[in-house]
Structures are given as structure tokens and as C-alpha cells.
Amino acid sequence: MDMTSREVRIPLDEAVAVLQDLNEFVVSLDRLRSRQGAGTADERTVGEFVDDWDVLCRLAExxxxxxxxLDTQLSEEENLEIDALCEQGRFFGDG
Incomplete structure (x- = not known):
């Protein structure tokens, strides 16, 4: 499947909510990494962030x-191909 020229539409309110969550995570994780480098945060601090900010649930959303x-705008075959690509990702704890 050629994905370079394809477009998928997402409702604007959902796209903005996704962007807001991702922005919060990127900025916060960058700050946490800086604090770890300075010695003012440890792995526990990162775990608290993940728990307190409900990162897993928000990323699942x-x-x-x-x-x-994708499901509503692509064919079943195309979605299966995308699912297979996602399964090839890197997952913590593998290997």
C-alpha cells in the first residue's frame, strides 16, 4: 500500500485533544529527563508522572x-497491513 499520498481525516476537536496530550507528554518527559540529568529526579519520579498524569490511558485514547x-476510512486489507506494521514496533521488555 502506498501511504505517501494517502490522507486520513480526524475531526478537529479530536485532533486538537490528541495534540494537547502529546505536547504535554513531550514537554513533561523532556523536563523529567533534564531533572534526571541534574540528579533531582529518578526512575520513581518518572513512574509517578506516568501514574499521576494517567499517561497510559491518555495515550490509549x-x-x-x-x-x-483508519478503520472507517481504509479497507479491511489496508487496516490489516497497518496492524502488521504496528506489531513490528519496538516494545519495552522484548528481547
Whole structure:
């Protein structure tokens, strides 16, 4: 499947919510990494961030928004191909 010229639409309110969450995570994780480098944060601090900010649930929602858009706008065959590509990702704890 040629993905370079394809477009998938996401409702603007959902796209903005996804962007807000991703922005919060990127900025916060960058700050945490800087604090770790300075010695003022440790792995526990990162774990607290993940728990307190409900990162797992919010990232799952981001994935859901994108998946729904793909599922509704692409064929079953195309979605299966994308699923296979996602399974090839790098996962913590593998290997």
C-alpha cells in the first residue's frame, strides 16, 4: 500500500485533544529527563508522572482516535497491513 499520498481525516476537536496530550507528554518527559540529568529526579519520579498524569490511558485514547479514523476510512486489507506494521514496533521488555 502506498501511504505517501494517502490522507486520513480526524475531526478537529479530536485532533486538537490528541495534540494537547502529546505536547504535554513531550514537554513533561523532556523536563523529567533534564531533572534526571541534574540528579533531582529518578526512575520513581518518572513512574509517578506516568501514574499521576494517567499517561497510559491518555495515550490509549490517542491510539483509539487514530485507529477509528483508519478503520472507517481504509479497507479491511489496508487496516490489516497497518496492524502488521504496528506489531513490528519496538516494545519495552522484548528481547
Amino acid at each position: 490517542v491510539r483509539r482516535v487514530i485507529s477509528v479514523a
